[in-house]
Amino acid sequence: MNVKLVVLGGGESGTGAAVLGKKENFEVFLSDFGQIEKKYKQVLLHHEIEWEENGHSDARILQAELVVKSPGIPDTAPIVRQLNEAGIPVISEVEFASRFTDAQLVAITGSNGKTTTATLTNYLLDKGGLDVSLAGNIGDSFALDVANRTVKNYVLEVSSFQLDGIADFKPHIAVLTNITPDHLDRYDYQLENYVASKFRIAMNQSADDYFIYDADDPIIRKGMEVHPVRARLIPFSLERILEEGAYVKDENIIVNINNTQFIMPVATLNLQGKHNIKNAMAASTVATLVQIRKETIRACLENFQAVEHRLEKVLKINQVNYINDSKATNVNATFYALESMTSPTVWIVGGVDKGNDYSELLPLVNEKVKAIICLGLENDKIISAFGNVVDLMIEAHSMSDAVQVAYRLAKKGDTVLLSPACASFDLFENYEDRGKQFKEAVRNL
Template identity: 65%
Template sequence: MRLVILGGGESGVGTAILGKKNGYEVFVSDYGKIKENYTAVLALNGIDWEDEKHTEALILNADVVMKSPGIPDKAPIVQKLIEKGISVISEIEFAIQFTDAVTIGITGSNGKTTTTLLVHHLLKQGGLNVGVAGNIGKSFAWQVAENKHDVYVLELSSFQLDGIINYRPHIAIITNISPDHLDRYDYDYNLYIESKFRITKNQTESDYLIYDNEDEAIQNWLKNNKIKANKIPFSLTTKPEKEGAFLEDNNINSTINNEQFTMPINEIALEGKHNIKNAMAATAVSQLLNIRKQTIRESLTNFQGVEHRLEKVLKIQGVQYINDSKATNVNSVFYALDSMTSPTVWIVGGVDKGNDYDELMPLVREKVKAIICLGVDNNKIINSFNNVVDIMVETSSMSEAVEIARRIAEKGDSVLLSPACASFDLFESYEDRGKQFKQAVFNL
């Protein structure tokens, strides 16, 4: 069996190792440059590879192709594979056939990473042999190759779900759905929503779907489509009919399998309404997997949070600097601004994915005293908010943006990096953007 892998990054190399271990003839092809640490691993494992090109003769003879999530379906090489009827799947789909581990699949436009790491934290504290993978850390395929864990918590993007045929998580979570990555879905929001719901399409009556019951896109889809999985909703405003989690008198209440769990929200380590929902989802998973209530409580209290997600960096002369570089869409920024309790200098901008800034208007009016644009093309941001804030500045480097923010901010204010955009115009990644922000703050 010939396994061809498109993309020589984390998921590609992990899949190559797993494929080789299971007797496949493996070839890795990357249109860009493969990093040296990965080429070294491929060489060590005797796996053939190429970069900066796709040699069709070596690709179109595949029995199965694993496509890395960053490569769009519209890529010419992918189109040729599809025309030839060659199966193109995701890393998760390939790897799942080689493990008996229970998986918890987590998707959504926002809150995926926080919820994934929170679930992992709760299950680990509960004594389970649990791994975390998907969009985070060491690839799922790589960990399966090393037979690491009994349970995996997987953060799954819509791109990873697009390449699924048979994969079914025992527990699926959809944190929320808002327009994102529409450039990859022909600017059709419904295609993106369908993509997210692929997470439950293979689930059976013995599986569970945990979801935000206040989310309009989720509600509409569930109204119009039947699923087999047991539904477990969570909400800040409504009680579930049977099982699920809700908010009452500032307590999280979660009922699963007739077991009730209650905890005051002011004891949860993470701040903000969206994090109450993330905590509800993680609690429901823990209850389904029979983690002790005391352990759930302690874990929600001592969880550290996620780097680049509303991360408090430093307080300088009474001004709090906050790194929310992971906010790459408007909905993420909505959560960030919503959780601000002081006048805010907002650093925003980057590569726009088709953003509509209208939903931020009330929050910007109420909380933002100045906007610092950080991007190559800031026209859309300027046009949206020019009449809403008094101060609007354009910058093209992080150090400049942070220095201007320092001059504008007064004691008691916050400086928030929450870009609403991808980072690729000025930075390597949102992590690089967040690290540069923190470095610039440390240099003040």
């Protein structure tokens, strides 16, 4: 008799898990509390997978022997609580997929920078000649990739929600880019719960594995005291010189590992900004560990283009730069964006607040922002945080309105920056939809 697998959620992650389950001869049933997109229904139909939408058949789900839960479904959802009470194992899609591949896993997490670091790491390994695929919280689901082909290396972007559902997931190389308060609505508004979630990336690692982390991050340093890591520690830092790891000295990035040294001038990085120096250090540390040639690493870092929706230059109109940073869904990401601004900025901000504390942005807003356009259904918190800091604050209720207002406010030499510091679900499908609407509105000016 085949093992009964139930997949909760019919998006990218859930559909991928269902396809892999079918391939591995599980008896698969997929259930979505909402509606399933047409493209995913077509995949389910093609693979002859049973599914339901607009509600859960509790009795059938509770017959499962294993459940794969999509990361968007909180542990507090009634069906998940019932499964936990019944003692039925509930795992994440990355845990499920990892059970069916022998590939070497490089897993990257963090509050910010994980997409850029994962994309750059994949680029380095690919250009270095490794058989590699990029998956997880970016692009195709890990499970779908495992179902469709065999590769020797995976670079995985993993979110805290995905890590919450792991049991045996064990990356050979784990990267923790940083930790700042984010998604606290999912963690009982307790930062330590979120920190514990991030450190799960290393919980199954042994002394033969590697843990790459930001040694400048006080939350990570404190977290390492509470959550000891067994893997070999490789830090990166902008603030101190390290015996082993990656650091900056005399305007050069230096990576020292296993008595091998890689040096590259910061000025030749294609991606600029302090946060991107850190992303480059993390990615080049991974590349050094898997023995990519120094010349290849250097050439890749000189040529790598920004990730879409992350400080993405859209257009220059009337000497005004329009920048799409829609992926900035928390305050820390927006901090990096504002920090990198070199001209007076019209800042488009707002969306679904996840327990944000805007106080750390006040000095940057005071220094760099000439006007704020609030783009969200609930703007009170932003207005009270910055009302006394900028001369002009305007509320907009659609992206086209926001861009039109920005166009009127911005003068020659200014920058219009979309960096919302919030989730997108009040007015948009997701941050990609928000960023695409911004780019479209700019192109229509």
